[in-house]
Amino acid sequence: MLLERIFTTDFFFSVLRITAPILFATLGAVIGEKAGISNIGLEGIMMISALFGSLTAYWTGSWATGVLLALLVGVIVALLMGFFSFNLKTDIILTGVAVNMIGSGGTLFLVKVITQATEGSALASTTSLITKNLQVPAVNIPLLKDIPILGDILSGHSVLTYLAFFLVFITWVLLYKTPLGLNIRSVGENPNAAASVGVSVLRVKYIAIGLSGAMAGLGGAYMSMYYAMGWSLDMVAGRGFIALAAQAMGAGEPFGSMVAALIFGLAQALGIKVSSLGADSNLVSPIPYLVTILGLVVFALVGRSRAKQRHSAAALQAAAAK
């Protein structure tokens, strides 16, 4: 049976593994968008963090320092984006484009300078630097790992994978159960109203973009220190952009966006699986991107018909009231 060969426990394990980096970036997009910031620089931030994370892990010999530094770099780059777009009034989308430029060509420049790699331009990478003991470690969860099937799927992931899914909950708490979250949402919804009740819009926006960068930084660390062994050119491959789509499909809510991210993870895992069964990889690689477009369309259509229903329901009520 073909289906049995595809949908193994390994497959579902890989779905979670593939979803995690998209999920980190998606949470970054969610927090940003709640504060009214379209952070399309997530892609570039992930690339830059991935690079510095892997380099730091190599220099210090500790994966944890690498992950922390990646997070820090993510925050710094995001705050710089904030400076340009909030203080100097560069359009946030253009700021993001600039960060993405640095993320693709600029990181290659840095790699060449830092590691003194001079061989063919496309070959410079840090793949030789991250060894097995520098990889973010995987953990087996006691009890859970002994449950058949479920244990094989849910246990044995990296620390960061669990963190990604845990952060969905944290993000929800942050946005809906804390004063800061209330401020972030109010700034996103109506900055003038927020300012009129004494919220410092600028400060809240900086915090939001910084958190967004922290998420992308973790995503970058995941890419270069767990998903792949080290940094290589264009390794993030549009995950930062897919995250924006996941955010839109999840209507900007942490849990909804997580489901959307899982759909993309599923599409990508399916692609990898199908190509390992002999299909052309160039034909299955675009699947996640196509699913993204389709997902956005379906989401928009559903949102539209719901709005219509609400509209007609309201009209009916109004008629009944008369």
Added chain:
Amino acid sequence: MNKKQSMLFGLVRGAAAILIALLVTTLLIFICADTPDGASFGAAFSAKLTQTGGALRQLLIGPAFRSNGSISTKNLSDVLASMIPTIFTGLATCVMFSANQFNLGAEGGIMLGAFAGALGAIYLDLPAGILPVVCVLIAAAAVGAMMLIPAVLKAKLGVSEMVNSLMLNYVVMYLIKYLLNTHLADKSKGQVQSYPFQADAAIPQLIDNGSKLSWGFIVALVFVVLTTLFMYRTRWGYAIRMIGINQDFAMYSGMKVGGIVILSQVLGGVLAGMGGGIEMLGRYTAFSWSALPGYGWTGITVAILAGNNPAFVPFAAFFMAYLDKGCNLMSTYSGVPAQLIDIIQALIFLFFAAEQFLSRYRQHLVVRNTQEELAQKAAQAEGSVK
């Protein structure tokens, strides 16, 4: 501020942006420069300085002059030739951004255009004079059609054209790679490439010195003029700029916003596709791109430098092409990697797009100007009283 002053302010601001970018560049080059082993601090410092000077010379002067001071026509024609695709993507971005449509699909668009043009050049059986024209038109139509996807989805369903166009870039790239690796591959060649183009399909060269400066350059300049006229002298161009300035106003004054949103993006696609087709037929003899070429992103920088005004696109494209060539020369002659261009580009881009950059200086100018005017008026008033 009067018109002359605000132009002057624009110039000062642009120059300051470029200067900051160059300062950072100098710093980066200085950091990259090698130090001789075991040299004292002073010796190492001066060695670094000389190297930085040499690298900067290559970057800034290399594309125009040889080391003996004479003008280097080869380098300059290289620069002009590499402007061809970025003029087109720059124009495409100008049109789309003018309508406030952040469609970032020029990158995939230029690759699809190049591919569609290449297909025409390989398989169409047409007489010599017509073939390249038809190929470029096919390229333009293909990308125009591609842009219908994000455009219609935006206009009808309000789906972000930015995300969709970014996704399309990847879809286009992988599908082209698939076709190139399977059905269209020339298996007799060592590398992955298509069958060679028919000789008749090539766009003739302007100067035959290996720079690949083809007649496409002239076509690009013609399209600069056409796009400028379209944007500033036609009703559709006005509508495109209008929905960019104030979409609600445009809607209430009776413009069909949806149609214009689609028009601007399809036009952008047509321009990008044309650029792809011309670049392919003017420079190559077979299609072998295996990744997105990056012209779309440079096109965005060009459009920003040009302030979304098509008329300034060639100057911005020249500037970027010149810096790019400079970076390449620099990496050949010194150890600084050519990818420095991406950092320079991002910096210039950021400061150029920054509305509030140097706003205090602007404020200062306005205040001084007003004070002078007031003083003048007071003097006049005094004169008339007497």
